[in-house]
Amino acid sequence: MDKISLLQSRREKVLSAGTAVRKAIAELIDAESFVELSGFSFSKNDFYEESAEGDGVVTGFATIEGYPVYIAAQNFAVMHGGVSKAGCDKILKCLTLAEKNSTPVVYFLNSYGVQIGEGVTVLEGFAQLLKTAAKLHGVVPQFAIVGGEVYGQTALLAACADFTFFLPNGVLTADSPLVIAAKSGQNLLKEQVGGAAALDKTNLVSFVAEDLGCVRNTIQKILYVLPDYSAVVVENGSDLNAVFPALNELCGAEDLIEAVFDPESYIEPGKESSPEVRCVLGRIGGISVAAVVLGAENGVLLDQYNVAKITSFVEFAAYYDLPFVTFVDAQGVRSDLSNNNSLVLKSIFKLLESYDLLENAKISVVYRRAIGLGYTVFAAKSAGFDYSYAFANAQISLFEGAKGAEIEFAGEAGADRARLAQRYSEEKADPMNAAKNGYVDNIIEPQFVRQYLIASLQMLLK
Numbered sequence: 001m002d003k004i005s006l007l008q009s010r011r012e013k014v015l016s017a018g019t020a021v022r023k024a025i026a027e028l029i030d031a032e033s034f035v036e037l038s039g040f041s042f043s044k045n046d047f048y049e050e051s052a053e054g055d056g057v058v059t060g061f062a063t064i065e066g067y068p069v070y071i072a073a074q075n076f077a078v079m080h081g082g083v084s085k086a087g088c089d090k091i092l093k094c095l096t097l098a099e100k101n102s103t104p105v106v107y108f109l110n111s112y113g114v115q116i117g118e119g120v121t122v123l124e125g126f127a128q129l130l131k132t133a134a135k136l137h138g139v140v141p142q143f144a145i146v147g148g149e150v151y152g153q154t155a156l157l158a159a160c161a162d163f164t165f166f167l168p169n170g171v172l173t174a175d176s177p178l179v180i181a182a183k184s185g186q187n188l189l190k191e192q193v194g195g196a197a198a199l200d201k202t203n204l205v206s207f208v209a210e211d212l213g214c215v216r217n218t219i220q221k222i223l224y225v226l227p228d229y230s231a232v233v234v235e236n237g238s239d240l241n242a243v244f245p246a247l248n249e250l251c252g253a254e255d256l257i258e259a260v261f262d263p264e265s266y267i268e269p270g271k272e273s274s275p276e277v278r279c280v281l282g283r284i285g286g287i288s289v290a291a292v293v294l295g296a297e298n299g300v301l302l303d304q305y306n307v308a309k310i311t312s313f314v315e316f317a318a319y320y321d322l323p324f325v326t327f328v329d330a331q332g333v334r335s336d337l338s339n340n341n342s343l344v345l346k347s348i349f350k351l352l353e354s355y356d357l358l359e360n361a362k363i364s365v366v367y368r369r370a371i372g373l374g375y376t377v378f379a380a381k382s383a384g385f386d387y388s389y390a391f392a393n394a395q396i397s398l399f400e401g402a403k404g405a406e407i408e409f410a411g412e413a414g415a416d417r418a419r420l421a422q423r424y425s426e427e428k429a430d431p432m433n434a435a436k437n438g439y440v441d442n443i444i445e446p447q448f449v450r451q452y453l454i455a456s457l458q459m460l461l462k
Helices: 003-015 020-027 087-101 120-136 153-159 178-183 190-194 210-223 253-260 305-321 343-355 375-380 403-410 419-429 429-435 446-460
Strands: 035-037 056-063 066-076 105-111 144-150 163-166 171-173 277-284 287-294 298-302 324-333 362-371 388-391 395-397 440-444
Touching: 003 429, 020 056, 020 066, 020 105, 020 210, 035 120, 035 298, 056 087, 056 210, 066 087, 066 210, 087 105, 105 153, 120 153, 144 153, 144 210, 153 171, 153 277, 163 210, 171 178, 171 190, 178 190, 253 277, 253 287, 253 446, 277 305, 277 446, 287 375, 287 403, 287 446, 298 305, 298 375, 305 324, 305 343, 324 343, 324 375, 343 375, 362 375, 362 446, 388 446, 395 429, 403 419, 429 440, 440 446
Parallel strands: 066 105, 105 144, 144 163, 144 171, 287 324, 298 324, 324 362, 362 388, 362 395, 388 440
Antiparallel strands: 035 056, 056 066, 277 287
16 A cells, blocks of 8 residues: 555544544634644553554644634543543643643543553643643633533643533533442432532533534634733724613613623623622723622622632733723621631632732722622722722622611610611711722712723723
8 A cells, every 4th residue: 555545544544533523623613724733643552452543632723713722622432532641642732832822722521531551651641731731821721611521630621721611411520420429329410410500619610502603602702802812902883982871770780791891792701600700701992801790689798619709710810911890799708607617718818819910900890889898808999909989879888787787876775777777878888988088089870880991991901
């Protein structure tokens, strides 16, 4: 057989072993843009006494809506996506090139774990891979797609990624879901152990996507916002002077997001985890912004989970030099035994530390409540905010109304508690008190919030 025919034969064998995974890659990327790397890299598995065509992973580079990306896709058709030392080396090559070229990385994850036959060798390969992925964290964006079953150490790549997408059949666990269910004493389906809905406290589920088309659109939106891959300020036709009178009457988190951000420009990762905290990436007046919107019926109460979510997002904003805005409706730490005996205080300290990483504009908007620690962490000048606003109908105080009234008006025997709480809110929680001391730069009508933010971002933008 001549060399050309032999190459074609070998290539056909590799392609036939990766039909499904290559089809998935094609659904995500621009047509005909994929260039494969290390296509003929595979090793002998001594345990199963067979070769693993492509070593259970397909790697290469492509474009998504014109943005270059590197791709590492686990091929479940080859030994259930089993990770080998050679497979780790293939992914490492991608990561090395991604760092050199400042190019995002996309992982397609679908694996039962490491291949048994290589023993400790594969563990060394995986350690090197994870170390390199961790080194890239904050250097280039990393996206992980959980498109099937992802068990064991491979799940750590999802943890390292900035954004993780779960497709409908995605399951991610640190061990076999059967083992986890058995040790928990429950008869659970794998989806009940590691599906997106089951991981609502992990901060691992950035997006639940219907299909790879949705993943593609979201990745494009993210890269469009990041200054390293698009302009910090763009002319997108949005109205810089838009006014929203409805905000004067009703202003919840959803109302605020829709009013402030340019239409079709924003995305919200992590909706499944701590939904009272909303992390939003988008543009305001064409300016790239990362924002945290705190919103709950009686103000957000902090726990280790929602604080960790905020901290991770603050760090992401810092890595990519994004202006940062907090929209505040928060009281402080949730008061119960389980929260008291948790990492919540350590987590809050970690959040305050992360603020020092932010070098671009930092703006706070108290749109409902900033009570006690809720003010200290999310609105205080001394926490590092360059500019702060409060809505005219917002509350800024040491205590929430009822508790504050009990302390402030303790000498008024027989007084109506509800009326005293109202009085406390009107007299002691008026944001004008903070403004008089220079802690709030401006008190505004809610309907004008977008105009004020655009003006501030234009002045403070690094």
